[in-house]
Structure formats: C-alpha cells, structure tokens
Amino acid sequence: MYIHIGEDINIRARDIISILDKESANSSPLVEEFISHRKDKVVNLSKSPFKSIIITFDNVYLSPISSGTLKKRSNQMNIHEF
Template sequence: MFIHLGGDTVIRSKDVVAILDQDTHDSSSITRQFLSSQENSDVVEISKELTKSVVVTIDRVYLSPISSLTLRRRAQVVSEFEDFSEEVGENAET
C-alpha cells in the first residue's frame, strides 16, 4: 500500500523506516546529524510550505508539510488494511 506525504508525493508504506516530528528534529542533535549527513539528492523537499515532519525511507528522506501525527495515522490505517487483506486471503484459501 501507499502513503500520501503531501503534494504529488506518494511512497510505499513498507519502505518507511521512521516518521519524525519536525520539532523533534530541531531539538535532537542526533537527528540533525543524521539529516546533515544525507546528500542533498537523498533529501526531498515536498513543498515550499512549512515542514511539519521528516519521513525516513530506505533510500530517501522526505520533508513533508503534513504533521507526523497525520502521517502515522495514515500508515496505521494502511497497516491495518494490509493485515485484514492477508487474513481474508488466508481464510479464502481454506
């Protein structure tokens, strides 16, 4: 399944490593070091709007204008749907 990060950006949910709140990024030296170590080509600024969350995936970091809480909820809904789909598929096979 996919998660909409804002603008025209959609990513595969299974590629998400972390969803961080921008405030956490600003206050955490470890997070700042991680993001500064990423090459500019690996950081995607989705919108010129205020960045509210940082989404870390396997191969990129996305700066999203959508709050981390909203993105986590979207990811949770996707996860629950995938679990339900697997459960229905297993029951159909028997």
C-alpha cells in the same frame, strides 16, 4: 500499501524507517547530523515550513503533513488490508 506524504508523492509503507515531527527533529543533534550527512538525498515537499520528516531507505522527505496525520494514514491502511 502506499502512504501519501505530500505533493503527489506516495511511498511504500514498508520502505519507511521513521517518521519524526519537526520539533523533536530540531531538538536532536543526532537527527540534524544525520540529515546533514544525507543532504543530497533530502527531498523538500513543503512550500512552507515542513511539519514532519520521513526517513526511507533511499531518501529523507520533508513533508507538509504532520506526523500524527501520517500515522493515522498508516494505521487506516493496516486496517484496510484485512
């Protein structure tokens, strides 16, 4: 199952480690440090300020889609599996 995260990018749901909203990510020094260490793997999908951060095994995505919307999409896909 795949989740659309913005700008015609779909990623496998099982590859997602974490989805963070922008406010909690900006208020956490650990997240800021993690992103600064992975700077070469950050993919900015947002033309305006990003709303969420999606962490996968390979990349860190800055998405224009809110974390709540991404969660709803992942839950809908789980329902459609059955």
